[in-house]
Amino acid sequence: MNAITDLPYTVTRQRDVVDALRKLLPERCVLFNDEDIRPYECDGLAAYRQMPMVVALPDTEAQLVQILQLCRDMQLPIVPRGAGTGLSGGAMPIADGLVLSTAKLNRIIKVDPVARTAVVQPGVRNLAISDAAAPHNLYYAPDPSSQIACTIGGNVAENSGGVHCLKYGLTVHNVMRVRVVTIDGDIIELGGAALDAPGLDLLAVFIGSEGMLGIVTEVTVRLIPKPQRACVIMASFDDVVKGGNAVADVIGAGIIPAGLEMMDRTSSRMVEPFVKAGYDIDAAAILLCESDGTPEEVSEEIAHMTAILTASGATKISVSGSDEERLRFWSGRKNAFPAAGRISPDYYCMDGTIPRKRLADVLLRIEAMESKYGLRCANVFHAGDGNLHPLILFDANKPGEFHQAEAFGAEILELCVEVGGTITGEHGVGIEKINSMCVQYSPQEREAFFAVKRAFDTAFLLNPDKAIPSLHRCAEYGKMHVQRGQLKFPDLPRF
Structure with a gap:
């Protein structure tokens, strides 16, 4: 075993954990050397990294049961991990803890x-x-x-x-x-x-x-x-406000599309050379509206949505003529995140949800934030349910740019709460948004969350320090957000 220094655990502690795990698992399923555990230092939110003390990869449920019992007895924190594609740091390791991968349970x-x-x-x-x-x-x-x-x-x-x-x-x-x-x-x-x-x-x-x-x-x-037929409308708008209002118009007409997605000009221009989906790169916003069901249902719904989008100010409308074309339209949306690498060294993907009727307002506010923080933002989101995914573009090699991106993202999340939304839609809280939980939830609400946690995990060993912020953290976060000489969270104690 390699000697490790300057870590929050001793070599003896690591050796004891590894020896105990090897009694339960084959040697190949217990990782602790630097080159073996390096791939587990972060999830899809690569800006936050932490090497774990040890990684365990059980083959069976019985082994997993024994690992949890061992961790309870040794008071060893556990971070569960799947494929590591999460975008909120929920699978970021704890330095003196165990990463428990379920990758081998794949039947x-x-x-x-x-x-x-x-x-x-x-x-x-x-x-x-x-x-x-x-x-x-x-x-x-x-x-x-x-x-x-x-x-x-x-x-x-x-x-x-x-x-x-x-x-x-x-x-x-x-x-x-x-x-x-x-x-x-x-x-x-x-x-x-x-x-x-x-x-x-x-x-x-x-x-x-x-x-x-x-x-x-x-x-x-x-x-x-599987639906008998599926068809996608791609509608272009010369103004993001018109595009945002068109989303509300479609839903307001009583239509629930199979998919209703929106991309702004920055997103379209970064994606189109990557996938060649046929996007209108001159449009300020693009809507993708999918209908599925029987051929008769789809034809009627496509006609109805086309009329609504036209009345809402669409400057161009294309309807997929085949399943191949439909998938090509969607390929741009599906590949928006990797396509960001074509125009920026790094990106920071946010995830917040707002009422549909506020889409246009929020997009204009985000546009103003671009000037404030000196960073570009590509907006890609599930428009139908108001789930935003702003991609804040930055260069981690430039001093201070990541911190600017973090501040930009935090302000977007606070805006989501301000307009009646929430700080997450599908990416989770993890460590990325734990401070933003202080904005959305009161101390009483957070205590209710902790009560549920205690009911399942009294020792707080399962993914501790994630998702639910402490009162002290929220007090400190509040003190960092002083406006007009007043604390943003006056109900929190001052230290």
Whole structure:
């Protein structure tokens, strides 16, 4: 074992943990050398990094149970990890703790075409579920942009969505049951095979809990029939205000599209050379509106949305003529994040949700912030449910630019709260937004969150210091935001 210095644990502590884990797992499943644990230092939010003390990769549920019991006995903090595609730092390690990867629990246990369900382990990729269900003309609806890589366990932890979540819902609406191991090594099941389960709705509490309440070992998801036809409208607008208002107009007409996404000019121009989706790069904003269902339903809905978008000020409208063209239209939206690398060395992806009617106002406010912080921002978002994903573009090699990007992002989240929204839609809180939780929730509300945490994890070993801020943290954050000589959070104690 290599000697390690200047770390918040001793070599003896690390050796004791590794030796204990090797009694439970094959040697290949316990990692502790620098070159082996380096890939686990961060998730998709690469700006925040921390090397763990040790990484464990169990092959079975029984091994996972034993690991949790060991961590409880040794008072060893645990950070659960799926594919590491998360964007809020929820899987960032704790320096003196264990990263528990569920990557090896990757079996599709059962696909039931009659019940329209699939039972899978947490390491199964999101898209792999739909691939397995495809022979039965079924699929799994939630489709994050990272669906080719992200796993269902991570989707459960973050309550992930995707471009089709407007019509078909988030993870919480498409998961029927989870099998969970608690910090005490007990196995519990939340939810069930029926449409509803008796007792408290703990399934909804667990989904989106970011690994703070237990570790998932099995998930039962709902499958839905593939629509007979799907078609996408691509509408261009010469003004982002018109584009934002058009979203409200479509929903206000009683239409729930299968997908309703918006991209501004910066986003379109960075994506189009990358995927050649056919985007109008001169448009101030582009809307993608999808309809699916029977051929008759789709034809009627496409005609109705086309009329609404035209009346709302669309300058150009294109309708996909084939499934290949439809997928090409979507490819630009799906590849917006990686395409940012074409125009900027780094980007900081935010995630907040606002009322649809405030879309235009918020986009104009973000545009003003670009001048304030001296940074560009590409806006890509799930317009139908008001879930914003501003991509703040910066260069980490320039001193101070990342801190400027952080401040820019924090102000966007505060704006979301100001207009009646929330600081997250599908990326979770993790460590990225923990200060912003102080803006949205009162001390009493945060204490209720901690009460749920204590009910599942009294020792606070599961992903501690994530998602729920302490009173002290919020007091300090409040003191950093003084306006007109007054503390922004006067109800918080001053130290």
